[in-house]
Amino acid sequence: MESQFLEEELSTQNKSYTEIFKEVLPFYISIGMSIDQFYNQDVTLATVYRKAYDIKNERDNNQLWLQGMYIYDAISTSIYNAFCRKAGQQAASYTSKPYPINQKQLEEDHEKTVERERAKAKVWMENWVNAYK
Incomplete structure (x- = not known):
């Protein structure tokens, strides 16, 4: 400037x-x-x-x-x-890891999020299948 x-x-x-x-x-x-x-x-x-x-x-x-x-x-x-x-609600916690600040960290963070979502979807599908057996 x-x-x-x-x-x-x-x-x-x-x-x-x-x-x-x-x-x-x-x-x-x-x-x-x-x-x-x-x-x-x-x-x-x-x-x-x-x-x-x-x-x-x-x-x-x-x-x-x-x-x-x-x-x-x-x-x-x-x-x-x-x-x-x-009352009775769990306390919010401060962020557990640093914010991603470069492209590599953003990609790694995105990959981890995708993996978590896949695992959740797999568990949900297995529960749904087991519920209707």
Whole structure:
């Protein structure tokens, strides 16, 4: 987001390259680029650092969102158990495993769900057949 702001700000003003370099240098230093890399290395390195910065921010945002999901579930479970559960009803439990966050985990989770449903269907069919023998 900051890199987008830098690009927009620079494109709207007429400045010398020296002024532009001095303006954006603090941003690149803050994302880990050395002064030597900024002034003496390949110019595409700045683009790579900016892209890495955007990727890191997106990853951090996803981690914070996932943390919020866990906190929401914990609070919801606690409030439900304290105020909404009927007498004699079993208490709701917090999630027993982490949420799947990548494609492999989603596929494994889906396969396990399908297997559970197949097992339930098999038991139901066997019970139905045995009931009408």
